[in-house]
Amino acid sequence: MAGKLDTTTPGSATPKGKFPSSIPYIIGNEAAERFNYYGLRAILTTFLVAQFYNQSGSTDPNVVQAAEATANAKTHDFVAMTYLLPMFGGMVADWFWGKYKTILYLSLVYATGSILLALSVDSEVMFTSALMLIALGAGGIKPCVSANVGDQFDESNKELLPKAFDAFYASINFGSLLSILLIPYLKAKFGPMVAFGVPAIAMLIAVFFFWAGRHKYRRVPPPKSDPNKVVILATAFGSLLASYLYFDKVQHAGIGPVLGAWLVLVLVLALVFKKQWFAKPGNFVGINLYALTNGGFAAAAREYGDEAVEGIRSVWRVLSVFAFIPVFWALWDQSQSEWVVQATKMDLDFLGIHWQAEQISFVNAAFILAFIPLFSFVLYPALNKAGIKVTPLRKIGAGFVLTALSFVIIAIIQGWIDAGERPNISWQILAFVVLTAGEVLISITGLEYAYTQSPPSMKSTIMACWLISVTMGNVLVSVIQNNIKNAGFFAQFHGADFFWLFTGICAVTAVAFILISPRIKEKSYVG
Numbered sequence: 001m002a003g004k005l006d007t008t009t010p011g012s013a014t015p016k017g018k019f020p021s022s023i024p025y026i027i028g029n030e031a032a033e034r035f036n037y038y039g040l041r042a043i044l045t046t047f048l049v050a051q052f053y054n055q056s057g058s059t060d061p062n063v064v065q066a067a068e069a070t071a072n073a074k075t076h077d078f079v080a081m082t083y084l085l086p087m088f089g090g091m092v093a094d095w096f097w098g099k100y101k102t103i104l105y106l107s108l109v110y111a112t113g114s115i116l117l118a119l120s121v122d123s124e125v126m127f128t129s130a131l132m133l134i135a136l137g138a139g140g141i142k143p144c145v146s147a148n149v150g151d152q153f154d155e156s157n158k159e160l161l162p163k164a165f166d167a168f169y170a171s172i173n174f175g176s177l178l179s180i181l182l183i184p185y186l187k188a189k190f191g192p193m194v195a196f197g198v199p200a201i202a203m204l205i206a207v208f209f210f211w212a213g214r215h216k217y218r219r220v221p222p223p224k225s226d227p228n229k230v231v232i233l234a235t236a237f238g239s240l241l242a243s244y245l246y247f248d249k250v251q252h253a254g255i256g257p258v259l260g261a262w263l264v265l266v267l268v269l270a271l272v273f274k275k276q277w278f279a280k281p282g283n284f285v286g287i288n289l290y291a292l293t294n295g296g297f298a299a300a301a302r303e304y305g306d307e308a309v310e311g312i313r314s315v316w317r318v319l320s321v322f323a324f325i326p327v328f329w330a331l332w333d334q335s336q337s338e339w340v341v342q343a344t345k346m347d348l349d350f351l352g353i354h355w356q357a358e359q360i361s362f363v364n365a366a367f368i369l370a371f372i373p374l375f376s377f378v379l380y381p382a383l384n385k386a387g388i389k390v391t392p393l394r395k396i397g398a399g400f401v402l403t404a405l406s407f408v409i410i411a412i413i414q415g416w417i418d419a420g421e422r423p424n425i426s427w428q429i430l431a432f433v434v435l436t437a438g439e440v441l442i443s444i445t446g447l448e449y450a451y452t453q454s455p456p457s458m459k460s461t462i463m464a465c466w467l468i469s470v471t472m473g474n475v476l477v478s479v480i481q482n483n484i485k486n487a488g489f490f491a492q493f494h495g496a497d498f499f500w501l502f503t504g505i506c507a508v509t510a511v512a513f514i515l516i517s518p519r520i521k522e523k524s525y526v527g
Contacts, residue, residue, distance in 0.1 A: 018157060019157070019160055019163075019164070020152040020153065020164075020216075020218070021216050022216035022218070023149070023152060023164050024213075025209055025210060025212055025213025025216060025217075026145070026149055026152070026168070027167050027171045028171075028206075029209040029210040029213075030145060030171045030175070030206075031171035031172070031174055031175040031206075032175065032202045032206035032209060033107075033110075033138075033141075033175070033202075033206040034172045035175035035179040035202040036110075036199040036200070036202045036203040036206065037138055037176075037199075038175065038176035038180055039179030039180070039195075039202070040117065040134070040183070040196055041075075041079075041336055042179065042183050042184055042336070042340075042359070043184055043187045043192070043195055043196075043358050044075050044337075045071050045072060045075045045336075045337040045340050045341060046071075046340055046341065046344060047121075047192055047195075048070070048074055048075070049067050049071040051121065051192065052071075052124045052127075053066070053068075053070045053071055054067035054068075061494075065491075065494050066484075066485050068341050069482070069484040069485040070481070071337075071341075072334075072338055072477070072481045073477075073478045073481035073482045073485060076255075076333065076337065076474040076475070076477045076478040076481065077255040077478050078131050078134075078135055079333055079470070079471075079474045080255050080470075080471045080472075080474035080475050081255065081471075082134075082138050082139045083139065083470035083474070084139065084240075084467075084471040085135060085136055085139025085140055085142075086139050086140070086142040086467050087143075087464050087467075087468070088140060089102060089106065089139060089140030089143050090144070090464060091233050092140065093144045093222070094222060095233070096222055098220065098221050099147060099148045099151065099219070100148070100217055100219050102140065102141065103141045103144050103145060103148065103210060104207070104210060106136070106137045106140035107137060107203075107206065107207045107210060108137075109133055109140070110133070110134055110136075110137025110138055110141070110207075111137070111200070111203040111204050111207050112133055112137075113130045113131070113136070114130075114134060114200035114203045114204075115204075116129070117130040117131065117196050118197035121193050121196065142467070143463070143464065146165075146168065149161075149165060149168055151219070151220050152217065152218050154218075173365050173368065176365050177362055177365045177366065179199065180359060180361055180365070181359055181362050182198070183198065184359045185356060185359070186198055187356075188356055240258075240262045255474075255475055255478050256475050256478060259471075259475060284312060287300050287304055287309065287312050288312065290304070291309075291312075297309050297312070297313065300312075310455075310523075311455035314453060314454060315454060315462065317453065317521060317522075317523075318450060318453050318454050318462055318465075319465060320516075320520055321396070321446075321449065321517070321520060322446075322450075322465055322466065322469050324400070324509055325442070325446060325466075325469040326470075326472035326476060327400075327473065327505060327506055327509040328399070328400065328438070328442050328473065328506075329469060329470045329472075329473025329474065330474070330477050330502065330505070331403050331404075331406075331435075332403070332435065332438075333473060333474055333477065334477060334502070335361055335364065335432065338498075338499075339360075339361070339410065339428065339431075340357055340360070340361065341357075342414060343357035343358075343360050343428055345422070346417070346423055346424065346425050346427075346428065347422050347423065347424045347425060348425050349424070349425075350424065350425050350426055350429070355425060360425060360428060360429065360432070361432070363429055363432045363433075363436075364435070364436050364439075367432065367433060367436040367437075368436055368439065368440065371436060371437060372440060375440055391522075392445050392448060392449040392452075393449075393517040393518075393520065394517075395441045395442075395445040396441065396442050396445055396446065396513065397510065397513050397517060399437075399439070399440075399441030399442035399445070400442065400506060400509055400510035400514075401438075401510050402435070402438035403434075403435060403438035403439075403442070403506050404503055404510055405434050405438075406431045406434040406438060407431075407499050407502055407503040407506060408503055409427065409430055409431040410428070410431050410499045411496050411499035411500045411503055412427075412496075413427050413428060413431070414495055414496040414498075414499050415495070415496040417496075418495040418496055446466060447463075450462045450465075453522060453523065453524065480493075480501075484498075
């Protein structure tokens with residue numbers, strides 16, 4: 001029966017009040033996997049520039065601009081795909097394999113891609129193919145891992161769940177912090193093969209940790225296979241693969257046209273297979289289609305009931321907030337790519353240490369750990385006490401302002417670099433302080449808002465939409481960078497002007513959000 005626990009699995013029954021014995025295996029897996037992901041990403045952009053797009057080390061401004069734009073675009077393409085593919089991973093886990101098999105099998109794909117990455121540092125084609133395997137594996141397991149933590153608890157020990165998630169998120173920060181400090185050092189000391197090889201070893205360790213706990217996990221099996229769901233998954237994934245191969249491999253146009261073509265193909269296939277895709281009339285798509293073709297939500301409420309339609313309305317309210325979020329990710333993810341390239345042109349001596357340019361982003365994880373308790377236990381209570389009501393939408397609006405301000409600092413730094421100066425890396429660390437404050441206000445608050453404002457039947461879908469907002473933000477940057485590489489309209493925004501462009505985009509978004517958000521109705525579905 002769907003949703004019934006597999007009680008034949010060893011470890012499925014946990015003594016009352018006891019911490020599940022499976023949790024250490026999940027934590028170990030997550031720490032090693034995050035070490036892999038953040039380690040390879042820390043050095044990805046600078047490696048692409050030096051190895052494939054400016055091998056001669058040319059100082060010609062046009063060559064440098066094209067090389068950096070190409071490398072940055074490729075990095076954002078990789079991140080975009082990584083955050084799009086959780087949708088497919090979630091479908092596979094919920095409809096076919098279950099979480100355990102999905103995590104195990106796609107982790108093997110992930111590990112294979114990581115090994116190939118280390119062995120392909122001299123071949124751009126093989127290197128890019130390895131990145132796609134990593135995106136498939138990392139994206140596929142992303143919606144399953146944290147949900148698997150929750151599956152390990154039941155009524156007897158549910159009060160221990162927050163502690164498990166604390167340990168889970170601590171493992172994420174520990175893995176990322178360590179890798180961002182270590183992997184750039186290995187790249188400088190031993191070369192890219194070793195630098196990419198160590199994260200690959202970490203991924204193999206991650207797979208081993210997860211497999212070692214196979215007799216400990218409580219598993220929620222998926223329902224019986226449904227041919228309709230096979231059609232949905234196969235057509236959606238097949239159209240994505242076909243558009244990727246054409247636009248990214250044949251036309252070399254980047255990930256933007258890929259997603260555009262994929263959306264068109266999915267809509268066409270939805271019409272062709274409409275009986276299969278919309279077989280369940282009471283779902284989100286079905287109710288919206290009914291409202292669209294029968295006079296609005298009032299008619300849909302008479303057909304499906306007020307509660308179901310109000311749930312659909314709440315989803316649209318959440319999505320109206322999410323419509324702004326891609327701009328935040330467009331700026332934030334540049335801290336892992338464009339900011340790294342900028343750091344290579346700065347004085348990297350700070351606190352008596354000569355840092356690698358790729359190491360500087362470790363301060364983001366450090367500041368996150370410091371800011372979360374500072375904001376939650378000091379800043380927010382102080383503002384409320386002063387009569388300034390702190391709401392999720394106000395926090396998000398303030399986060400956009402701070403994110404724009406962080407790019408003001410980065411644009412000023414780039415102006416100094418354009419003028420031939422070599423500013424100290426401490427200036428970029430200041431920008432990270434401001435950006436991280438914006439991240440706490442937007443990213444963490446956004447997750448809270450998504451959970452509290454969406455009805456129980458739609459919480460998973462809304463979380464998938466949150467991840468897709470990361471994809472869309474990276475697509476925006478990729479499209480602009482590809483346009484710069486091809487000497488298009490945005491090529492005029494070079495040097496400091498590039499960062500001023502995104503400062504302006506974020507500032508306009510902040511103003512629009514601050515004006516619109518008070519009109520967004522809120523309804524909590526907690527409890």
